[in-house]
Amino acid sequence: MDGRKFLSLFIICSAQDFCEGCDWIQRGFRLVGGESLSLLSDMGGDITDDKVPVPFPKTLYRSIRNAEMDDKVKSLHEAIDQIIELFHGNLDAVTWNMEKVEHFLTLLHRQSRELEKCVSSASKYERRLDGYFRKLKNVLKQRKYDAHSWELIRKEVKRHLQRLDLISAAMKTPAN
Template sequence: MLSRIFFACLFLGLYSSGSSLSCRWMDHKFRQFSENSLILIDMMANHYPGEHTEVAFPHHLYSQASRASAEDKLAFAVQVLQEVCALFEEDDSSSSWEQSALEHFLNVVIKQADELRSCAGRHKTNRRLHMYFKRLPRHVFAQMGHSAEAWELIRREIKAHLMETDQLVASLLTAN
């Protein structure tokens, strides 16, 4: 009986210390991981001459998120990072990225999402953001086909999302 109580106390102690470490991670490590993700996505760049399809960036969703509570800002940032991962985990065989570079990028973004999720408390899904990320590749591929140039346009859009997400989370870090 005492061993069960001991393990229950140990579990609760580890769980509660883990959750506070996660938020300390946000305060101390988020910027480093965010900068790394931006460097890695830049390293994946391939510059193609010619016309580029315009993609409507959802500035209004980021504007709404910036006025939300801290918990909702984190939930929005987590969702962006998860949507980015889902998009890049699609069949990217027509992209010209090195597989190892893509995997390293995804590992960094997944770590960011996991750590921020542990700070957010709850995860509220923004349906309009989800629909944007579902339509983005369909729109680009419809205009440009499944080409390396299309994936480059998507990469540039994702970089813009990562920069906006960085600013959103940074607003929480300066508020503390």
């Protein structure tokens, strides 16, 4: 590639903050996300109907869905990283299939790595996402990481993964 073509590509990519590996969102994110959702459901049987003590951030996800492409990608990345961090808590009380839990986490780590290629900085929604997930972590700590609190977390993570899937489905990659 000659210098002018490279410079043009660099300028286009910089202006869009969305290039190269980011087309993975359309090719791979939803596929891996679907498998993650399936594993989340399968690893522990039926998901509880009990109410989660932390309200789901519907308005935050509405804002992210209507955000610029760059903030959408950054928010996908941040939410996946927050979910990964949640699952690094004490899992001793759960009766889940740990092989499926490990596979689930491996898929989340893959999504995070691929999205990281598209992200240059944090989104404007980072603090709100962080605050929400901190509240979920507090639920686990307050309940001493008991099996029921983990089931509530699993339920909530499923809702997040479903929202992330909807956001990624609505994203369009730039024309090649």
